[in-house]
Amino acid sequence: MAKMYYEKDCDLNYLNGKKIAVIGYGSQGHAHALNLKDSGCEVCVGLREGSKNWAQAEAAGLTVKTVAEAAKWGDIVMMLINDEVQADVYKKDIAPYLEEGNALAFAHGFNIRYKQIVPPTGVDVFMAAPKGPGHTVRSTYVSGKGVPCLVAVEQNATGRAYEIALAYIAGIGGARAGIMETTFHDETETDLFGEQTVLCGGVVDLMQCGFETLVEAGYAPENAYFECIHEMKLIIDLINKGGVAAMNYSISDTAEFGEYVSGPRVLPHEETKARMRAVLADIQDGTFAGRWIAENKSRGRTFFNSKRDQLAKHPMEQVGEELRRNMIWGGDKDLDTASN
């Protein structure tokens, strides 16, 4: 069992006298900044000039500065801007102001793992990574609970990096749920692997294949949407609550029998795992990271944008939109307030 920490292991006093600059006010940024403020910490938000979120952060009672000013002000600088822009922003607006004994913090290890950011040796480098979207980090904190978090320390310059990281996670509410220790290396590689092969890449392609198969066989797209896409959440909620056994308990025996018979037909285990190992190898040797960095730096996101446009035009997205508009099923319309 990996090492776990809870509220009893975290001491918020390690943040006493420390000024925390939260860089970014998106999904994670707003949650960290507001939760830390409500936990009694001294916080400011760092944003680019002209940011659409500047007024929103101020309206929420937070002090807002430019990224450079915030980095200069803060003893702990938490990087909560998009991973692909962090390195440039770090070089220009953060690195010049980092002082010995400061801490540089992350919610994902990409830029440290792939050496896009190489912090000076005199600063602590830690990770406080909620395993959930920022809006859930905020809503669970407000309701007295928390989202489980990962903690990792890449550099322990002060000798207190773990204590500070755990205090930070307690400040955002994560200690209420549990904190698991990891490394920047493992968090980055497993996170990329999970989202590419199972959570985002895997799930979207699986649903798309199911939807297309039914529609091409002449069934109504609305039926295909319900059976292959809408019900995914209901099934995942059951697995999330009690494992695959809980799902199998709730579904019919016919569905469970079909799971055993047809699951391995559409996902041949050894072949799928061989393909997954190839994806993992690209993550481990930096091929994927290099491709993503190039996509942003030299290719103007042409592949990324064309795939996004293509998906928006796919009938499963259009049928889904139409159905969601015409049915009442308790879904949140506003993604920003969605519960997960």
Ligand SMILES: NC(=O)c1ccc[n+]([C@@H]2O[C@H](COP(=O)([O-])OP(=O)(O)OC[C@H]3O[C@@H](n4cnc5c(N)ncnc54)[C@H](OP(=O)(O)O)[C@@H]3O)[C@@H](O)[C@H]2O)c1
């Ligand atoms: N979202 C999640 O569920 C999740 C979960 C765990 C970890 N993380 C990690 O958390 C970090 C933040 O992700 P996020 O999803 O919260 O990001 P996000 O919602 O996309 O928010 C991005 C923020 O970065 C700012 N920003 C973008 N480009 C910038 C630039 N060039 N200069 C200055 N500010 C810039 C944006 O500023 P404006 O306000 O001006 O637009 C915005 O406030 C990432 O490392 C991510 O991997 C995310």
